[in-house]
Amino acid sequence: xxxxxxxxxxxxKKRTRNEDSFLVSDxxxxxxxxxxxxxxxxxxxxxRLAVATIEEVLSSMNTDPEATVISGVNxxxxxxxxxxxxxxxxxxxxxxxxxxxxxxxxGMGTTITSVLIDEKTAYVxxxxxxxxxxxxxxxxxxxxxxxxxxxxxxxxxxxxxxTDAKKHKxxxxxxxxxGYQEEVEIDLKKxxxxxxxKILLCSDGLTNMLDDEExxxxxxxxxxxxxxxxxxxxxxxxxxxxNITVVVCSL
Numbered sequence: 001x002x003x004x005x006x007x008x009x010x011x012x013k014k015r016t017r018n019e020d021s022f023l024v025s026d027x028x029x030x031x032x033x034x035x036x037x038x039x040x041x042x043x044x045x046x047x048r049l050a051v052a053t054i055e056e057v058l059s060s061m062n063t064d065p066e067a068t069v070i071s072g073v074n075x076x077x078x079x080x081x082x083x084x085x086x087x088x089x090x091x092x093x094x095x096x097x098x099x100x101x102x103x104x105x106x107g108m109g110t111t112i113t114s115v116l117i118d119e120k121t122a123y124v125x126x127x128x129x130x131x132x133x134x135x136x137x138x139x140x141x142x143x144x145x146x147x148x149x150x151x152x153x154x155x156x157x158x159x160x161x162x163t164d165a166k167k168h169k170x171x172x173x174x175x176x177x178x179g180y181q182e183e184v185e186i187d188l189k190k191x192x193x194x195x196x197x198k199i200l201l202c203s204d205g206l207t208n209m210l211d212d213e214e215x216x217x218x219x220x221x222x223x224x225x226x227x228x229x230x231x232x233x234x235x236x237x238x239x240x241x242x243n244i245t246v247v248v249c250s251l
Contacts, residue, residue, distance in 0.1 A: 001119060001195065005031060006224040007247035010232045012205055013240030019043035020203050020245035021051045021110075028058055029117040030084075031247050033130050035203040037177065038108025042099070046110040046179050049098065050091040054114065057087035081123035081188045084116045088125055088178060088186050095179025109180030113145055113201050115249070122191045122199060127184055128174045131207055133215065134191065135198040141216035144189055148176035198224075199249040202231070205242035209235035224248040 005026060011018040019036040021044075034050045036043030061083055091112070099105045111128025124132050126145040134142045178184055193199070198219050206215070210231070218230045227248045235244045 001117070001193075001251055003029060003117060003249055003251055004224055005247065005249040006228050007031075007033075007201075007245070008228040008232055009243065009245040010236065010240075012243050013236055015243055017041075017044060018243045019047055020205070020243040021047035022201070022245050022247050023051045023055055024247055025055055028055070028062070030055065030058055030114070031117075031199070031201055031249055032112065032114040033201040033203055033245050033247055034110045034112050034178075035128065035130050035205075035243070035245070036108065036110040037174075038099075038105060042105045042108030043110070045098075045105060046095050046108040049095055050088075050110045050112055050178055053091035053094050054084075054087040054112075057090050058083060058116070079123070079190075080116050080118045080121075081125065081190055084114060084123050084125045085186050085188055088112055088114070088127065089184070092178040092184050093182070096182050099179065107180065109177035111174065111203070112178045115199055115201060117193070117249075117251075120193055122193045124189045124191055126187050127176050127178050130201070130203045133200040133202075133212075133219075134193070135200060135216055135219040136194075137196060137220060141212045141219075143212075144191055146187060147174075148187075149174045193251055195251055197251045198227075199251070201247040201249075203243060203245040205240075205244035206231055206235050206246055208241060209238040209244070219248060224250050 007022045023032040034047035036047030111130040113126040113130040116123045129147040132144040
């Protein structure tokens with residue numbers, strides 16, 4: 001399946017530093033968005049290190065089959081999703097170790113949302129509240145990831161409504177991140193995809209500013225480059241409260 005993909009990141013209207021990072025790797029069919037957090041330059045460092053490590057680990061599996069065979073994630077029986085989870089685990093360990101080494105980076109971490117495509121299957125792995133969506137002609141935009149946030153957990157427990165969640169003062173508090181702790185639980189989903197589908201990866205700087213209907217319309221009616229530019233423009237027009245990062249894949 002031929003994939004066309006594009007990504008953009010913007011600092012937004014309220015922040016002075018962009019702590020988001022993203023990856024578009026057509027060679028690996030790998031797409032990643034990371035939203036960093038931490039004092040000083042910690043968030044920016046964490047997101048960049050995570051993205052670079054995930055790419056490096058998955059690339060090494062292609063070029064050096066023996067590199068990770070000891071971990072049981074690079075055999076013919078292993079699904080691509082397990083390889084993606086392993087790469088995120090390695091990234092988390094690197095971030096955690098670096099924070100121990102450098103006191104200025106203590107407490108840093110990052111969200112990760114990632115997609116690895118193998119023919120007609122998308123493996124979706126995420127930690128935190130950055131998201132992956134599937135846009136399919138004639139259908140409602142589908143969120144493929146679950147937010148790991150305090151507000152999301154309250155909503156799932158029936159304590160608050162979806163409307164309340166969007167306006168909640170604690171909506172930016174996440175309950176999982178990569179690198180903040182030595183080990184992290186990673187959600188993994190296997191999704192069947194088909195020709196003409198579009199996949200969107202984004203940080204919460206987009207989803208806090210635009211609703212699903214607006215996102216779906218922009219993604220489905222534009223090519224990948226135009227869609228990315230329009231999504232960021234509209235998020236900024238609506239306030240641009242945070243860094244905004246988007247990756248759109250057209251299948």
